[in-house]
Amino acid sequence: MKSLRGNFDTQYNTYIAAGEPLIFHCHHYNTFLQATLEDTKDYIDIYPILVDSAQEIVYSQMLEYFTESNIIDITERKQIAEDFFMFCGYGKFSLDEVSSNGGKVMSEADHYSYGWKSKFGLRSENEPMVSFFTQGFLAGATEAIFNLPLGSMDCKQLSCYTKNDNFVSFELSKATNAKNLSHSPKKGKTQNYTLTNPSSTSVNYIGIREALTNMPIEGTHSSKGMIDAFGVLLTRMYSNYYCQISYRMLKKLEETMGTDGLMLADQLLTEAGHVCAFNTFGGIMESAEWNGLIKPMCQTREDWVHGIVAVVNAFGWGFWEVLELEPAKKLVLKVTNGYESNSYLQTFGKSPIPVSFLAKGGTKGIMNLIYNGDIITEPSLTDSYYAEICNSPKAFSVIQTKCRAMGDNEDIFEVYL
Numbered sequence: 414m415k416s417l418r419g420n421f422d423t424q425y426n427t428y429i430a431a432g433e434p435l436i437f438h439c440h441h442y443n444t445f446l447q448a449t450l451e452d453t454k455d456y457i458d459i460y461p462i463l464v465d466s467a468q469e470i471v472y473s474q475m476l477e478y479f480t481e482s483n484i485i486d487i488t489e490r491k492q493i494a495e496d497f498f499m500f501c502g503y504g505k506f507s508l509d510e511v512s513s514n515g516g517k518v519m520s521e522a523d524h525y526s527y528g529w530k531s532k533f534g535l536r537s538e539n540e541p542m543v544s545f546f547t548q549g550f551l552a553g554a555t556e557a558i559f560n561l562p563l564g565s566m567d568c569k570q571l572s573c574y575t576k577n578d579n580f581v582s583f584e585l586s587k588a589t590n591a592k593n594l595s596h597s598p599k600k601g602k603t604q605n606y607t608l609t610n611p612s613s614t615s616v617n618y619i620g621i622r623e624a625l626t627n628m629p630i631e632g633t634h635s636s637k638g639m640i641d642a643f644g645v646l647l648t649r650m651y652s653n654y655y656c657q658i659s660y661r662m663l664k665k666l667e668e669t670m671g672t673d674g675l676m677l678a679d680q681l682l683t684e685a686g687h688v689c690a691f692n693t694f695g696g697i698m699e700s701a702e703w704n705g706l707i708k709p710m711c712q713t714r715e716d717w718v719h720g721i722v723a724v725v726n727a728f729g730w731g732f733w734e735v736l737e738l739e740p741a742k743k744l745v746l747k748v749t750n751g752y753e754s755n756s757y758l759q760t761f762g763k764s765p766i767p768v769s770f771l772a773k774g775g776t777k778g779i780m781n782l783i784y785n786g787d788i789i790t791e792p793s794l795t796d797s798y799y800a801e802i803c804n805s806p807k808a809f810s811v812i813q814t815k816c817r818a819m820g821d822n823e824d825i826f827e828v829y830l
Contacts, residue, residue: 419431434600434601436729439696440645441645444532458665464549469553469657476557498554498638499632499638500649502638504527506551506583508554513561526547565592615712624706625727659770708720714789753771754818765819767813779828810829
């Protein structure tokens, strides 16, 4: 059996698998972003967006891979989809009972279901189950496996860890009314660039990227398709999934609420990026991997800033570069080939507002962790600690001063007191 994988492309600073960019994010961001989007359910119909966006991307990727690799055997196609889902840290399922008409899918583990329960606990009786991404993955993969039209399959979740079930399961069926879905934006509007080692720090950006991109960070059969690393559950997630669900929410809120909707989306999505930084960056800076590889390069807190920025350059988020760093006061950071601008430009064209919300919140999070929260002392990354950081008089603010989606050449963020 062939295996769908990919390669880390240093000219884009991202991992590409069958034309689809993949980036590292953890269960804290995945579930918090989904919860953030769910908070808009009283204003917009958010749940189809969460499913359909995954369905479009997975269908586009799988069909391209099957076609270009000349894979026509249905059993092999199923195995490739199962294996890729597991490799990326999404969990583990079996498509044995699935035909072109649908069927039941049993999952031994599911990232969203398990991650949600570990972060937020059980869901109430009137709340839906949480594995919307997996529903879309299963529908899109099944369409590609059987050469069905995009939008012709539906998938519903039957059981979930968040409902106190002991397993996760789904049911695929032919859509009663075919959905009008679009193909993935793929790599989007990309930029080529070259990573360099800054002269202002002893941190070896290129060496860190080389080391991290060659680490076997992947889900396996023995781990049931989960990636437990850096103290979090990681995924190699489709960058376009984050972008499509976020920007479709933004557009719907704008349609419903006008300028107020844009402002609300900005606040919600930036906060999701800040939470990501707190948990992901914080977890990394307290991990054995950090202590062994990066901490020995750090002599000052400013080196810690460079250290975590160097790590980001291995995550597939584009090229992150410190332009200005005033200790405990200010950070100016440039992002080239950022996945948010790449996807937005390809899908929607020019934007009236800055749209790099993850990078915006993440940049703010770096300064809050290192200078406000004192991550060097290895505090427990609890909700109360997060609240303490956010409510501190030393809490940082952030603004995006340049945005490629608005016509600039790069994305630039300024973090300040």
